[in-house]
Amino acid sequence: MPEGLVLLVNLVRALVRTVVFLVRNIVPVTVVGGLGWLGVRCGWAVPLVFLVLAGIGAGVWAAADRPSFVCCAVRPAQARWRLAMVYRRDWQPVLVTAGLTKTHKGREYLPSLVRVRCGPASDRVLVRMLKGQAPDAWERVAVNLAHGFGATLVRVREGDRPGRIWLEFVRHDALAVPIPALPVPDAADVDLSALEIGRVEDGSPWRLRLLGTHVLIAGATGAGKGSVIWSTVRAVLPLMLAGLVEVWAIDPKRMELSFGRPLFERYGRYSDDPKGGMVDLLEAAARDMNARAEQFAGVTRSFTPSLEHPFRVVVVDELAFLTAYCPQRDLRKRAEAALAVLTSQGRSVGYCVIGAQQDARKEVNNLRNLFPDRIALRLDEDEQVDMVLGDGARDRGALADQISSVPHIGAGVGFVRLETTPDPVRVRAAYVGDDDIRTMVTLGVPELDAGEAA
Numbered sequence: 223m224p225e226g227l228v229l230l231v232n233l234v235r236a237l238v239r240t241v242v243f244l245v246r247n248i249v250p251v252t253v254v255g256g257l258g259w260l261g262v263r264c265g266w267a268v269p270l271v272f273l274v275l276a277g278i279g280a281g282v283w284a285a286a287d288r289p290s291f292v293c294c295a296v297r298p299a300q301a302r303w304r305l306a307m308v309y310r311r312d313w314q315p316v317l318v319t320a321g322l323t324k325t326h327k328g329r330e331y332l333p334s335l336v337r338v339r340c341g342p343a344s345d346r347v348l349v350r351m352l353k354g355q356a357p358d359a360w361e362r363v364a365v366n367l368a369h370g371f372g373a374t375l376v377r378v379r380e381g382d383r384p385g386r387i388w389l390e391f392v393r394h395d396a397l398a399v400p401i402p403a404l405p406v407p408d409a410a411d412v413d414l415s416a417l418e419i420g421r422v423e424d425g426s427p428w429r430l431r432l433l434g435t436h437v438l439i440a441g442a443t444g445a446g447k448g449s450v451i452w453s454t455v456r457a458v459l460p461l462m463l464a465g466l467v468e469v470w471a472i473d474p475k476r477m478e479l480s481f482g483r484p485l486f487e488r489y490g491r492y493s494d495d496p497k498g499g500m501v502d503l504l505e506a507a508a509r510d511m512n513a514r515a516e517q518f519a520g521v522t523r524s525f526t527p528s529l530e531h532p533f534r535v536v537v538v539d540e541l542a543f544l545t546a547y548c549p550q551r552d553l554r555k556r557a558e559a560a561l562a563v564l565t566s567q568g569r570s571v572g573y574c575v576i577g578a579q580q581d582a583r584k585e586v587n588n589l590r591n592l593f594p595d596r597i598a599l600r601l602d603e604d605e606q607v608d609m610v611l612g613d614g615a616r617d618r619g620a621l622a623d624q625i626s627s628v629p630h631i632g633a634g635v636g637f638v639r640l641e642t643t644p645d646p647v648r649v650r651a652a653y654v655g656d657d658d659i660r661t662m663v664t665l666g667v668p669e670l671d672a673g674e675a676a
């Protein structure tokens with residue numbers, strides 16, 4: 223190519239890049255340009271005064287309404303900064319090393335970086351993949367991307383349209399510190415479709431639905447199943463006291479739920495009797511549910527709790543004890559049958575089963591598919607993740623087998639699928655300690671003093 227032509231091509235390239243840069247950064251460029259122009263025309267004291275006034279304005283805004291300041295000013299600025307200083311700067315070298323680019327006839331094709339959004343603990347980067355590329359190609363090199371961009375973890379999420387994906391770069395673990403028990407809400411604020419029981423990784427509240435569903439909590443021993451159960455009981459406590467919710471507790475382990483026995487006995491039922499009492503309780507629930515279903519048939523399709531028909535939550539602390547480990551075959555069969563009736567028909571008539579289990583394997587719990595909502599806390603083996611959350615959940619980032627077994631760091635941490643997104647999200651349940659449970663019992667059964675309640 224003649225030298226003059228090379229020069230011309232490079233000149234045009236530089237011009238195009240400058241225009242693209244100016245258009246992309248129109249706001250900061252205009253502000254800096256405007257201040258510079260003021261400085262030249264009126265002296266440098268004038269832009270300085272503007273900057274000081276802007277600083278004071280930002281300070282007042284931050285003091286008056288911190289969430290909106292963070293959301294509208296800090297996060298967009300952080301996203302711009304990280305786009306320029308982290309992602310755009312290292313985009314080409316990292317993608318080339320990770321094998322995500324293609325070279326054809328001497329020309330390199332590079333996936334495009336569309337947008338960056340920053341959250342409190344992670345960045346989301348929207349990427350336009352190369353034509354013919356699939357998200358799996360990115361999932362396979364997630365570790366390379368994490369190291370390349372200085373993140374602790376990268377998850378690949380579906381994009382806003384075909385051909386695009388979101389890369390979620392986790393900067394630091396926002397759930398590494400235990401969350402103390404949440405305050406007992408006012409009765410008017412309790413929503414059985416969205417009970418606040420902890421926090422999602424992005425800092426938003428973790429809300430659990432009970433109305434119209436059943437919940438399975440799977441986690442190895444010490445994974446923190448108790449904190450999910452107790453945070454849920456705490457969230458419905460005001461409605462229990464008002465007679466609109468009953469909690470029927472089945473406690474084969476005689477540990478976790480026995481703390482709240484007086485509460486369950488007054489505002490529901492409780493059994494830890496391995497000789498048939500627990501199964502009787504399950505069967506009683508199934509019978510009541512059938513009677514309710516008959517009463518409602520043809521009258522109503524949506525359930526609203528009332529004093530006559532309270533919402534009933536049946537909590538089973540260890541499902542496998544009733545369905546697999548119980549030595550009497552007859553009791554196992556009866557428990558399985560009652561659970562199957564409750565989980566298959568109870569949703570629309572105000573029954574919700576919350577089942578906890580340590581072992582997610584199929585042979586231990588055949589009823590797993592009857593629980594529409596499932597929570598995977600720390601699990602022993604990677605194949606259990608898909609057994610709990612459904613096929614492909616682990617590939618989509620639900621690394622429940624890698625949650626720390628140190629209680630302070632990993633207990634109560636897990637993965638769930640929310641209604642709003644197909645991808646599993648990381649959550650942590652608030653920790654309801656023994657004192658919190660005592661306080662709850664005293665609230666519900668005031669005649670017991672705190673000592674007796676324990």
Ligand SMILES: Nc1ncnc2c1ncn2[C@@H]1O[C@H](COP(=O)(O)OP(=O)(O)OP(=O)(O)O)[C@@H](O)[C@H]1O
Pocket residue numbers: 400401441442443444445446447448449478580629630633634635650651652653654
């Ligand atoms: N959400 C939490 N945040 C911090 N620590 C927690 C949390 N949940 C539980 N822990 C700690 O982890 C320990 C084990 O929790 P828990 O007994 O709830 O586990 P589990 O899954 O019910 O175990 P198991 O099946 O053996 O009964 C608790 O004693 C507590 O110290």
